[in-house]
Amino acid sequence: MGTKQQLTERISTLLRDSKLSITDTRVKILELFMRSNGALEHSDFEKLAGKSFDRVTVYRTLQTFLEKGIIHKIPTTDTSVRYAVCKSECTEHHHHDHHVHFKCETCGHTTCLDETDVPNIQLPKGYAMHNVEVVVNGVCKSCK
Amino acid sequence: MGTKQQLTERISTLLRDSKLSITDTRVKILELFMRSNGALEHSDFEKLAGKSFDRVTVYRTLQTFLEKGIIHKIPTTDTSVRYAVCKSECTEHHHHDHHVHFKCETCGHTTCLDETDVPNIQLPKGYAMHNVEVVVNGVCKSCK
DNA sequence: TGTAATTTTGCAACAATGTTGCAAATAAAA
DNA sequence: TTTTATTTGCAACATTGTTGCAAAATTACA
Ligand SMILES: [Mn+2]
Ligand SMILES: [Mn+2]
Ligand SMILES: [Zn+2]
Ligand SMILES: [Zn+2]
Numbered sequence: 001m002g003t004k005q006q007l008t009e010r011i012s013t014l015l016r017d018s019k020l021s022i023t024d025t026r027v028k029i030l031e032l033f034m035r036s037n038g039a040l041e042h043s044d045f046e047k048l049a050g051k052s053f054d055r056v057t058v059y060r061t062l063q064t065f066l067e068k069g070i071i072h073k074i075p076t077t078d079t080s081v082r083y084a085v086c087k088s089e090c091t092e093h094h095h096h097d098h099h100v101h102f103k104c105e106t107c108g109h110t111t112c113l114d115e116t117d118v119p120n121i122q123l124p125k126g127y128a129m130h131n132v133e134v135v136v137n138g139v140c141k142s143c144k
Numbered sequence: 145m146g147t148k149q150q151l152t153e154r155i156s157t158l159l160r161d162s163k164l165s166i167t168d169t170r171v172k173i174l175e176l177f178m179r180s181n182g183a184l185e186h187s188d189f190e191k192l193a194g195k196s197f198d199r200v201t202v203y204r205t206l207q208t209f210l211e212k213g214i215i216h217k218i219p220t221t222d223t224s225v226r227y228a229v230c231k232s233e234c235t236e237h238h239h240h241d242h243h244v245h246f247k248c249e250t251c252g253h254t255t256c257l258d259e260t261d262v263p264n265i266q267l268p269k270g271y272a273m274h275n276v277e278v279v280v281n282g283v284c285k286s287c288k
Numbered sequence: 289t290g291t292a293a294t295t296t297t298g299c300a301a302c303a304a305t306g307t308t309g310c311a312a313a314t315a316a317a318a
Numbered sequence: 319t320t321t322t323a324t325t326t327g328c329a330a331c332a333t334t335g336t337t338g339c340a341a342a343a344t345t346a347c348a
Contacts, residue, residue, distance in 0.1 A: 075219035126285035141270035
């Protein structure tokens with residue numbers, strides 16, 4: 001698990017490696033991501049962190065993390081946009097998250113199934129594939 | 145293809161079968177869906193149909209169609225919610241669309257690949273699967 | 289370590305999207 | 319046609335996301 005000290009250190013390194021300034025907001029948001037063990041959406045930050053930072057700053061921070069390959073988006077069928085930290089070596093220009101996402105219909109939580117690879121898809125002729133998103137809906141471990 | 149007359153007849157039957165009143169708004173929205181051959185999002189209706197009906201009515205109509213199994217949602221990584229008509233025998237309580245969706249990165253259009261089944265996914269122990277959503281991003285036939 | 293250059297933040301103002309209650313209009317049933 | 323039930327449009331509001339700009343914080347450098 002690691003101490004709070006170690007987490008902070010890990011986050012600073014991550015930000016430095018991404019050539020980003022180390023700021024309170026960025027550190028706090030990454031802390032929330034890393035503790036959460038799953039996907040977060042914008043409104044979660046206000047709930048989890050109270051009013052400790054501005055809405056606009058959260059939007060801009062998430063945008064920055066996306067561009068730097070620190071987090072990735074997860075498709076949803078509602079209005080909310082969900083994000084999770086990238087585990088593999090994602091970079092500014094290429095994401096390498098090829099895992100399945102799981103959305104629990106009971107608790108609402110979305111999880112990255114890092115060990116579950118997305119399957120091969122055979123497209124009809126004429127379509128060029130860039131990447132595949134898989135979201136499984138069901139009931140998670142803790143909810144059944 | 146079929147004449148305009150035939151389309152209208154088909155739509156009336158569909159609404160009657162779903163036990164829904166036949167109203168101008170519902171007919172118009174279904175026409176747009178059936179002509180579009182792909183997914184539509186809320187803002188498309190204002191573009192395609194002008195101001196012929198109220199925003200609120202469109203929201204409520206889409207909600208009704210969803211509940212009746214006439215249309216289904218397609219997951220996205222942006223804020224917009226996309227819908228497409230169900231081709232198979234979807235009902236009020238169970239959707240049977242088990243096909244792959246394709247989002248073209250060039251033209252932005254989302255297509256139902258009705259012939260392309262979603263593959264089997266092997267989940268980790270402890271997860272119960274209800275349904276699987278697959279969205280492929282790439283370049284479509286007409287764009288390359 | 290202190291100062292200048294650069295980047296990030298917070299606020300205000302706005303735009304877009306989605307929801308609810310309610311009376312008027314429309315469609316279905318009798 | 320008349321009655322009853324459903325749907326629509328409007329107003330008002332809530333939530334989500336965007337932009338410009340000055341103040342604050344961070345980084346670079348002497
Ligand atoms: Mn993930
Ligand atoms: Mn579809
Ligand atoms: Zn759960
Ligand atoms: Zn295309």
